[in-house]
Amino acid sequence: MLHHTNQIISEIFQKLTYFRLNMSHRYQRSSSVKAVVGVSPEVTIDILHCPYKPEELSHLSLAPSYIRSNQSALQPIKHRETQIKNNLKDIKDKVKRQLTNYCKREPPTARMNQYSELLEGLLRQHYLTPLSYVDRMRAQREFQLVKSIRRKAQRAKLIIRVCDKGGGLHIGSKSDYERKAAKYRDDTKAYQELSYNPLMEIFTNVTNAINVLKNDKQLNLKNYNRLMPKRDNVRLSYMYFNPKPHKAGTPLRPIMNTIKAVTRPISDFLDELIRPIFDQYNKDNIIIDGVNVIKRLTQYATDGHLKGSTQFCTFDINNLYTMLPQDESIRILGDFLRHYVGERVQGISITTIQKLAEIVLKENAFVYDHKFYKQIIGGAMGSPFTLTLANIFMWDWEKRWVRRQKSKNEIYGRYIDDVFFTSNEPIEVVQQLLKDANGWHPNIKLESNIGSSVPFLDILLTNNNGVLHTSVYHKPSAEPYVVPFISDHPRYIFQNIIQTALVRAIRYSSTFEAFNHERRAIRLMLLFNGYPTTYIDKQFRKIFGNYITSNSILPLINNEDKFFQLRKAHMKQPTAQHSQVEARIAQFEQNNIDNIVKDIIPMESTTTNKRKANKFPDKVIIHYTHEKRFTTMKKDMHTIFEKAFEGYGLEAVRLIVGHRNSPNSERELIHKRPPLKYLTLKQ
Numbered sequence: 001m002l003h004h005t006n007q008i009i010s011e012i013f014q015k016l017t018y019f020r021l022n023m024s025h026r027y028q029r030s031s032s033v034k035a036v037v038g039v040s041p042e043v044t045i046d047i048l049h050c051p052y053k054p055e056e057l058s059h060l061s062l063a064p065s066y067i068r069s070n071q072s073a074l075q076p077i078k079h080r081e082t083q084i085k086n087n088l089k090d091i092k093d094k095v096k097r098q099l100t101n102y103c104k105r106e107p108p109t110a111r112m113n114q115y116s117e118l119l120e121g122l123l124r125q126h127y128l129t130p131l132s133y134v135d136r137m138r139a140q141r142e143f144q145l146v147k148s149i150r151r152k153a154q155r156a157k158l159i160i161r162v163c164d165k166g167g168g169l170h171i172g173s174k175s176d177y178e179r180k181a182a183k184y185r186d187d188t189k190a191y192q193e194l195s196y197n198p199l200m201e202i203f204t205n206v207t208n209a210i211n212v213l214k215n216d217k218q219l220n221l222k223n224y225n226r227l228m229p230k231r232d233n234v235r236l237s238y239m240y241f242n243p244k245p246h247k248a249g250t251p252l253r254p255i256m257n258t259i260k261a262v263t264r265p266i267s268d269f270l271d272e273l274i275r276p277i278f279d280q281y282n283k284d285n286i287i288i289d290g291v292n293v294i295k296r297l298t299q300y301a302t303d304g305h306l307k308g309s310t311q312f313c314t315f316d317i318n319n320l321y322t323m324l325p326q327d328e329s330i331r332i333l334g335d336f337l338r339h340y341v342g343e344r345v346q347g348i349s350i351t352t353i354q355k356l357a358e359i360v361l362k363e364n365a366f367v368y369d370h371k372f373y374k375q376i377i378g379g380a381m382g383s384p385f386t387l388t389l390a391n392i393f394m395w396d397w398e399k400r401w402v403r404r405q406k407s408k409n410e411i412y413g414r415y416i417d418d419v420f421f422t423s424n425e426p427i428e429v430v431q432q433l434l435k436d437a438n439g440w441h442p443n444i445k446l447e448s449n450i451g452s453s454v455p456f457l458d459i460l461l462t463n464n465n466g467v468l469h470t471s472v473y474h475k476p477s478a479e480p481y482v483v484p485f486i487s488d489h490p491r492y493i494f495q496n497i498i499q500t501a502l503v504r505a506i507r508y509s510s511t512f513e514a515f516n517h518e519r520r521a522i523r524l525m526l527l528f529n530g531y532p533t534t535y536i537d538k539q540f541r542k543i544f545g546n547y548i549t550s551n552s553i554l555p556l557i558n559n560e561d562k563f564f565q566l567r568k569a570h571m572k573q574p575t576a577q578h579s580q581v582e583a584r585i586a587q588f589e590q591n592n593i594d595n596i597v598k599d600i601i602p603m604e605s606t607t608t609n610k611r612k613a614n615k616f617p618d619k620v621i622i623h624y625t626h627e628k629r630f631t632t633m634k635k636d637m638h639t640i641f642e643k644a645f646e647g648y649g650l651e652a653v654r655l656i657v658g659h660r661n662s663p664n665s666e667r668e669l670i671h672k673r674p675p676l677k678y679l680t681l682k683q
Contacts, residue, residue, distance in 0.1 A: 637655070
């Protein structure tokens with residue numbers, strides 16, 4: 001009976017596939033369809049002959065964040081059984097460990113066994129229940145599209161990548177990428193090709209250097225254990241490139257994956273140690289985000305410095321990370337730290353910090369296209385410490401510019417390699433200043449823009465005869481892309497997308513007209529990406545709240561005064577980026593206080609086995625992999641937890657059920673990592 005049912009379903013699938021194919025052919029032949037101009041997000045195609053069919057291009061246009069629905073449902077039963085087993089063990093271990101921390105003893109075996117039985121039953125129910133006919137059809141169709149896209153890319157030697165700063169996907173030829181990558185290496189002269197795999201050599205050099213620092217008592221045991229690489233975990237870094245279709249000729253941006261690099265623990269350590277110092281002492285010259293720029297310009301105008309003739313100027317630094325001079329950057333790092341904190345940072349000498357920085361910079365090699373390279377100029381774009389070191393190098397480079405701007409009551413602010421400044425001098429003077437700055441250092445080259453209206457980051461800044469106008473800026477090449485509504489993400493993700501876009505529009509729009517223009521653009525963007533009108537209206541109402549005109553049927557703000565009240569309220573709230581910076585500074589200051597206390601209090605405290613404080617003492621945090629069909633998973637997880645541990649005294653404990661996402665299109669369609677034989681140490 002079951003075999004007969006499956007045979008009938010299979011025949012229906014085949015007939016529907018044939019029907020869909022016929023409909024697709026009719027659609028392509030229709031002259032009326034060919035006259036339609038699409039407005040939805042599209043993949044960027046940079047090849048002469050595209051092998052993809054319309055339905056494949058349509059799927060690519062959903063990327064890179066798009067997640068196919070119900071991915072595990074297509075896996076064989078054996079594979080799903082393994083998923084159930086792994087999830088069961090992971091959740092059980094987390095619950096047992098966190099309850100033990102809370103209760104100071106292990107939970108009773110009977111309770112844990114009951115919880116395990118309930119949890120296994122729940123996981124089996126969710127993982128093994130068949131999909132509905134419609135959902136299974138969709139899951140199979142998308143799975144076949146992904147396989148077809150990957151197969152054609154491999155056959156035609158195509159490279160699919162995420163567009164740099166633009167979202168969406170880019171399709172280019174492998175030969176074009178190789179040509180541009182070779183030109184980039186030739187232009188920068190930052191890489192030296194090697195004839196061998198350098199991973200073992202790097203591992204030996206780093207472990208020897210860390211051992212020397214420990215033996216010389218420059219590192220305590222805690223830091224030594226953190227910085228020492230683990231042989232089984234290390235991988236050689238690898239490079240890939242993301243295209244910049246918004247620039248002429250579509251140049252490439254190099255990205256280096258250093259997540260498991262030998263020097264990664266040192267890079268993370270130095271970044272955590274030094275970045276808060278930079279954040280704390282360079283607040284006036286660093287731009288955190290767009291809101292930070294607007295606030296500074298608003299104060300500049302309030303102080304009477306914004307005139308009709310004021311020029312807004314921007315410039316960006318070419319290949320900043322790649323072009324950092326290594327030895328000079330390490331010297332400047334020492335100068336910076338001695339200038340602001342003295343000879344030691346949290347008990348570590350500046351000399352030791354410089355030695356660690358030298359290890360990160362000079363023990364940096366990678367594989368690209370089956371060839372090995374060593375970086376001899378700059379640092380890896382992708383290594384956390386490289387950003388901090390680049391900021392400190394620029395702190396030294398921009399000193400004279402900062403002094404000059406302050407003496408003239410002008411603004412100077414930098415966001416990594418993008419700089420904004422104001423000037424009330426003749427444009428010829430500004431142009432000469434930029435020309436001179438291009439010669440301050442042989443590795444630092446600028447590309448500038450001067451005018452009364454300039455884009456900077458994601459803001460359009462305009463001086464309208466002495467009146468400041470700001471609005472959201474969209475690059476001309478940017479696609480109207482957000483995560484599609486049909487993507488297999490948890491529902492709150494879509495709420496966050498709308499909230500983020502609207503709050504940005506409120507903060508960035510200095511006029512009611514600019515806000516309404518951006519609000520309409522947001523609505524269109526959401527509609528293009530499949531968001532229902534009713535859902536959009538509901539989220540708009542949540543954000544606009546009481547500022548919506550009382551007699552308005554639609555969720556609109558028709559009163560200009562109401563808009564400015566709403567904007568004022570949002571401008572007072574800290575942005576996410578601002579909160580992160582303040583948190584880093586606060587942690588740095590707390591660490592300094594702790595170090596001072598350690599120096600004052602007698603050393604008897606060090607004999608006590610002090611356990612690290614638990615950040616979530618009254619919470620149990622578990623995770624599952626989200627899929628559309630698991631709609632009741634969170635609720636069910638809470639139910640079985642309460643049932644298994646009822647009466648055990650856990651009323652004050654809060655169960656938090658988090659989620660992981662299934663692989664998105666970027667992970668499924670984009671191949672970056674070389675074969676493991678190039679990345680691992682030989683046993």
